[in-house]
Amino acid sequence: xxxxxxxxxxxxxxxxxxxxxxxxxxxxxxxxxxxxxxxxxxxxxxxxxxxxxxxxxxxxxxxxxxxxxxxxxxxxxxxxxxxxxxxxxxxxxxxxxxxxxxxxxxxxxxxxxxxxxxxxxxxxxxxxxxxxxxxxxxxxxxxxxxxxxxxxxxxxxxxxxxxxxxxxxxxxxxxxxxxxxxxxxxxxxxxxxxxxxxxxxxxxxxxxxxxxxxxxxxxxxxxxxxxxxxxxxxxxxxxxxxxxxxxxxxxxxxxxxxxxxxxxxxxxxxxxxxxxxxxxxxxxxxxxxxxxxxxxxxxxxxxxxxxxxxxxxxxxxxxxxxxxxxxxxxxxxxxxx
Amino acid sequence: xxxxxxxxxxxxxxxxxxxxxxxxxxxxxxxxxxxxxxxxxxxxxxxxxxxxxxxxxxxxxxxxxxxxxxxxxxxxxxxxxxxxxxxxxxxxxxxxxxxxxxxxxxxxxxxxxxxxxxxxxxxxxxxxxxxxxxxxxxxxxxxxxxxxxxxxxxxxxxxxxxxxxxxxxxxxxxxxxxxxxxxxxxxxxxxxxxxxxxxxxxxxxxxxxxxxxxxxxxxxxxxxxxxxxxxxxxxxxxxxxxxxxxxxxxxxxxxxxxxxxxxxxxxxxxxxxxxxxxxxxxxxxxxxxxxxxxxxxxxxxxxxxxxxxxxxxxxxxxxxxxxxxxxxxxxxxxxxxxxxxxxx
Ligand SMILES: Cc1ncc(C[n+]2csc(CCOP(=O)(O)OP(=O)(O)O)c2C)c(N)n1
Ligand SMILES: [Mg+2]
Numbered sequence: 001x002x003x004x005x006x007x008x009x010x011x012x013x014x015x016x017x018x019x020x021x022x023x024x025x026x027x028x029x030x031x032x033x034x035x036x037x038x039x040x041x042x043x044x045x046x047x048x049x050x051x052x053x054x055x056x057x058x059x060x061x062x063x064x065x066x067x068x069x070x071x072x073x074x075x076x077x078x079x080x081x082x083x084x085x086x087x088x089x090x091x092x093x094x095x096x097x098x099x100x101x102x103x104x105x106x107x108x109x110x111x112x113x114x115x116x117x118x119x120x121x122x123x124x125x126x127x128x129x130x131x132x133x134x135x136x137x138x139x140x141x142x143x144x145x146x147x148x149x150x151x152x153x154x155x156x157x158x159x160x161x162x163x164x165x166x167x168x169x170x171x172x173x174x175x176x177x178x179x180x181x182x183x184x185x186x187x188x189x190x191x192x193x194x195x196x197x198x199x200x201x202x203x204x205x206x207x208x209x210x211x212x213x214x215x216x217x218x219x220x221x222x223x224x225x226x227x228x229x230x231x232x233x234x235x236x237x238x239x240x241x242x243x244x245x246x247x248x249x250x251x252x253x254x255x256x257x258x259x260x261x262x263x264x265x266x267x268x269x270x271x272x273x274x275x276x277x278x279x280x281x282x283x284x285x286x287x288x289x290x291x292x293x294x295x296x297x298x299x300x301x302x303x304x305x306x307x308x309x310x311x312x313x314x315x316x317x318x319x320x321x322x323x324x325x326x327x328x329x330x331x332x333x334x335x336x337x
Numbered sequence: 338x339x340x341x342x343x344x345x346x347x348x349x350x351x352x353x354x355x356x357x358x359x360x361x362x363x364x365x366x367x368x369x370x371x372x373x374x375x376x377x378x379x380x381x382x383x384x385x386x387x388x389x390x391x392x393x394x395x396x397x398x399x400x401x402x403x404x405x406x407x408x409x410x411x412x413x414x415x416x417x418x419x420x421x422x423x424x425x426x427x428x429x430x431x432x433x434x435x436x437x438x439x440x441x442x443x444x445x446x447x448x449x450x451x452x453x454x455x456x457x458x459x460x461x462x463x464x465x466x467x468x469x470x471x472x473x474x475x476x477x478x479x480x481x482x483x484x485x486x487x488x489x490x491x492x493x494x495x496x497x498x499x500x501x502x503x504x505x506x507x508x509x510x511x512x513x514x515x516x517x518x519x520x521x522x523x524x525x526x527x528x529x530x531x532x533x534x535x536x537x538x539x540x541x542x543x544x545x546x547x548x549x550x551x552x553x554x555x556x557x558x559x560x561x562x563x564x565x566x567x568x569x570x571x572x573x574x575x576x577x578x579x580x581x582x583x584x585x586x587x588x589x590x591x592x593x594x595x596x597x598x599x600x601x602x603x604x605x606x607x608x609x610x611x612x613x614x615x616x617x618x619x620x621x622x623x624x625x626x627x628x629x630x631x632x633x634x635x636x637x638x639x640x641x642x643x644x645x646x647x648x649x650x651x652x653x654x655x656x657x658x659x660x661x662x663x664x665x666x667x668x669x670x671x672x673x674x675x676x677x678x679x680x681x
Contacts, residue, residue, distance in 0.1 A: 034536030034608060057506035057542040058473050058534055086472065089508070124392030126455040128422075128471030310675045314393065314455030315444035319668045 004200040005192045007177045009151035010040050010116070013158035014078060016204050018048045021076065024162060026053040028063060028080030037082055038118060038177055064090035064115060068098050068167075071111040076162055084119035084171060085128045091136070098167040099142030111167045114158070118174035120228055120275050121307075122181060122321050126314040132227075132276035132307065137169040138253045138285065144209060145169045145252040149176065149230040150197030153250060156207025164209060173227035181228060182235035183323035212256035214263070218245035221269035221334050224260060224286050226252065229273045229322070236327035242335055244271070252282055260286070261293045268299040269334040273327055278306035303330040362636045368410065368567045369631060370645050372402040372624050375426040377653045378435055379598075382425065382442055386602050390661060391442045394471075395456045398426030400565075400597040403623035404529055405430035407570025408497060411578055415492065419467040419480040420499035422457035423529075423596075427499065431464040435652055439660035446666040447659070453666075453674070474507030476500060477526070481513040484522035484587070495523045495581045503534020505548050511555075514587070518555045521586040525577045526552075528589065529564065531596040536608040549591035557587050564592030565621040568630075595621070 004012065017024045026041060032055040035042035045053040056063050060081055067077040081087045087094075098111040121130035137145045144166050148154035154172070161168040175181050179189040192198035216234060220243040225233045230248045237244045245263050249255060264270050270290050272283040283304040290302055305322050313320055379397040386395050398405070401423070409430040412418070420427045428438050433449060441448030441459050449459040457471040467483060470476040480498030487494045504510065505528055517524050528548045532539055539546050549559030558580070562573040570592065577588035595617045599606050631637040 029534075030536045033541070037535070055537050055541060057537075058503045059506050059508055061508050088472075089474075126393050126457065126471070128457060129394060308671060310671050311453075313453050313671060314441075314450075314458070315452035315666050316668055316671055317392070319671065 001199050002202055003193045003198045004151045004155075005178050005198065006148070006151045006154045006172070007038060007040050009155040009200045010158055010172065011042060011044070012200065012202065013155040013162075014041065014044060015047065017078075017159060017162045018044065018052050020204065021162075023075045024078065025051070025075065026078045026080070027056050027067075029056060029058055029082050031055060031080050036080060038174060040116070040172075041080065060086055060089040061093055064093040065097065067113045067115070068093060068101070068111045071098075071113040071167070072101060072109045076112050076114075078114045078116060078162060081115060081117040083125075083129050084117040084133050085131045087115070087117055087133065090115075094137070094143065094167070094169070095140050099140045102166070103142060110165055112165045114161045114168045114170055116158070116170045116172060118177070119171045120173045120175055121312060122175035122185070122228065122317070124317050125312070127312045130312040132274065134169075134171055134252055134274075135276060135280060135282045138282050143167055143169055143253065145171065146209060146250065147171045147173065147226045147252060148250065149173065149227055149248050150180070150195070151192055151200050152197040153207050153213070155200055156205055157209065157250060159204065160206045160209050163206070171227065175228045176231060180231045183232035183321065184235060185318050185321075185323070207250070210251045210254045210256060212250055212259040213248045214245060214259070215248045216244070216246040218243040219267060220244055221271060221331055222247060222260075222263040222267045223271045223273060223327070223331070224249060224290075225273040226250065227275070229275055232322070232324050233273055233327055235324040236331060239324050240328035240331050242328075242331045244331055255286075255289070257289060257293065260290065264290055264294040265297045268297050270294075270298070271303045271305065271327065271330045271334055273305045273322065275307050275322060277309050278304060279309050281306050300334040303334050305330045364410065365627065365631055365636060366641075366645070368406050369624070369627050369637075369642070370649065371406040371409070371430055372567065372627065373646060374435070374649045374652065375402045375405065375429050376624060377649050378429060378439070378656065379425060381653050381657050382439065383598070383602070385439075385443065385657060385660070391456070392444065393455055394422070395442065395602050396423040396600065397596070397598045398423055400617070400623075401529055401531060401594045402426055403567040403570050404527065404564050404592045404594060407567040408527065408574045410567075410571045411575040412497065413494070415465060415494045416578075417465045417467055417480075417483045417494065417496045418499070419476045419483060419496065420469065421473060421476055421501060421504060422469065422471045423501070424457065424459065424469040428459055428461070428464075428466055428469070431461065431466045433459075433461050433464050433466060435656035436659040439656040440663050443660040443663075444665065445660060445663040446670070447663045451666055451670060453670070474500065474504045474509050477504065477507070477510045478513045480526075481517050481522060481524055484517060484524035485520065487523050488520065493582060495525055495578050497525050497527060499527045499529060501534060502528060502530040502532065502539050502548060503537065503542065505551060506542060514552050514555045514557055517587040518552070518557050521584060523581040523584075524587040525574070525581050526587060526589045528591045529594055530591055531594045533596070533600070533608065535600045538608065547591070549589050552587070552589045557589055559589035559591060561591045561593060564594035565623045565626065567623055567627055
């Protein structure tokens, strides 16, 4: 065991997989020589060589398309899209090719690729370095969408992603790369070393895809959340004193409906939290699922706390970012009823 | 253009750019002043960033000043400019108010985009500046659309479309090149080849490193230009613009240049040596180069250049003070300009 940041844990996952499986390779913009803008691939080229970890020209459509072709041949590429905000040129390849290759070839060919990309706000990135595009992927049958919230999960989930035989969109909440930011932007950030989930085994282990985690047990309400917002939700629980159960979904599709149902049936109240814009966000899907599965157990309307329905602005970072105060207010609304 | 974009009708007879002699004193002093304004503005932006007054991403233009300024010298009123995220220099060269640009960096209501866009996303209709774009390569297609608009309106204008050596590898650049030549669009593509895309050098990212040849298979002519020499930029720009304006279609200029600072504000710069940067600064600096020329030709003495320097410093100090003290936008502004009709 070692104490790792999320960056180090992700790096370790790739290091382990490069060592174990010669079919794994890593490429993307500035991932090799430079080690990635967030240093997630730092040292991998040096250790595993130029053929295993290398730089590409800037061209997301090409990067992802090439990875899909390699996947069809039987390799397991991990590609990095430098920021999730730059994934759109590759969207066609992900939707039209990666997601459907298995179906349309009746299982002859698959795209066992992992597309890693940092996402989310809270870093003053403005509209091209802050977006949360998960719903664009959860909407596409054939894609698996994963979002870790701790170093331990990040490594275990990334190894599972690389081993999966389906294309995985692996969204990394960059605001918590270095510490579990809880939305209190006016307080010093806690480093990962002071969080139990920064204890990460150095070798191989997996965290299963499709399984949520109860990160805090509680009785008064259920919070469905993922990514950086898990820590915001925990802060909101503490600030409000409301005994909510916090469920970290970890995988959005396929979502862990058993975990969701068990919790909401117990608490009868549900708050859904994400950074992404509200309209047609993944929260809308979660809300529908809760309604379908738990309607007769609900004692208050389901609440959604989400990003505002606007592009991500340059100014107003903390008005925009759904912080603990907004989550706590939603908790009060669902529990007061 | 009733026959569709493929019409072979030539654009309106273009007025050739006024012939300028190498020694036009006012023009040269103007170039000097503009380049210095950009340099000092960027230095100050870097300082404000260091002080925490500017947040997020901020890409400085220091080292590349001769390109925006030299090209501006041949631009005619109504010609459009569009570029990527390394845009402060272009905006100043287009004549945008340094206060509005700096205040956008600090995210203030008086900023060029009311604090919504930040460093990478500023615009000005009155200066025909079509932005500041954060997505690498996106502006190349948009700029091609400006060219098609010019062709359609038959207005005699040229679109100047700037992008980097790294952006030159994006697929949409080639979709654009093909359309531009196919439809003979009045576009000048200006590749600012500063030799690096973040930490990746041109050699490590490009099979053909002579980027001016990138239009060859589309039959687009191209030229390599010393982008550190404002007069070389101006002269090459004039030829390219003339080509485009007179109905011959697009032209590609590859400006060989260099950025002195890191890619953005946090850049460990492990991909190049200190010596490499110092060497360029010492031997190819566009401002020093022009200063020498001015002094040698007896067009300006030290006192005259110092006066320009002092004036520029004042403008920049004023812009910085304005950007520091101007009020922040109201949170309600978040919901404006999302749709044509603001919804509450
Ligand atoms: C579509 C897209 N991919 C990646 C990025 C991240 N990125 C921003 S700038 C940059 C390098 C661009 O280099 P170049 O075109 O040479 O311009 P320079 O920074 O040298 O001015 C990269 C990869 C982006 N903004 N957009
Ligand atoms: Mg470059």
